[in-house]
Amino acid sequence: xxxxxxxxxxxxxxxxxxxxxxxxxxxxxxxxxxxxxxxxxxxxxxxxxxxxxxxxxxxxxxxxxxxxxxxxxxxxxxxxxxxxxxxxxxxxxxxxxxxxxxxxxxxxxxxxxxxxxxxxxxxxxxxxxxxxxxxxxxxxxxxxxxxx
Numbered sequence: 471x472x473x474x475x476x477x478x479x480x481x482x483x484x485x486x487x488x489x490x491x492x493x494x495x496x497x498x499x500x501x502x503x504x505x506x507x508x509x510x511x512x513x514x515x516x517x518x519x520x521x522x523x524x525x526x527x528x529x530x531x532x533x534x535x536x537x538x539x540x541x542x543x544x545x546x547x548x549x550x551x552x553x554x555x556x557x558x559x560x561x562x563x564x565x566x567x568x569x570x571x572x573x574x575x576x577x578x579x580x581x582x583x584x585x586x587x588x589x590x591x592x593x594x595x596x597x598x599x600x601x602x603x604x605x606x607x608x609x610x611x612x613x614x615x616x617x618x
Contacts, residue, residue, distance in 0.1 A: 493586045494532040500597035517570030530582040585614030
């Protein structure tokens with residue numbers, strides 16, 4: 471396998487999207503079919519949650535395991551080059567994610583986190599879990615598949 475040059479890697483990394491990703495589009499289409507209506511990336515809320523369900527006062531973040539550091543997940547790898555940079559970047563992401571969840575909860579929102587690996591494991595099961603959570607009263611939800 472050929473290692474990309476610095477400009478190639480920079481171009482590849484800049485093309486990674488922060489919203490409308492495959493996991494996010496997949497989950498929202500299944501929830502829409504199940505009758506849920508939502509708003510996307512509401513900028514007035516902390517962290518601009520991926521899916522906002524005003525009727526249920528719930529916000530859902532669909533996190534990529536790599537970027538948001540899903541602990542213990544096989545997709546949460548660390549690049550072998552420029553390790554200090556990546557560790558700092560990942561730590562900042564973790565701190566920011568926690569802060570956004572805390573701020574949303576302080577505003578009275580229920581917060582769900584759906585990890586990318588859960589959707590890769592079972593799209594239907596993940597949608598079912600989120601659906602049950604939305605109909606329930608639990609304040610928080612974390613859906614993620616950890617492979618031993």
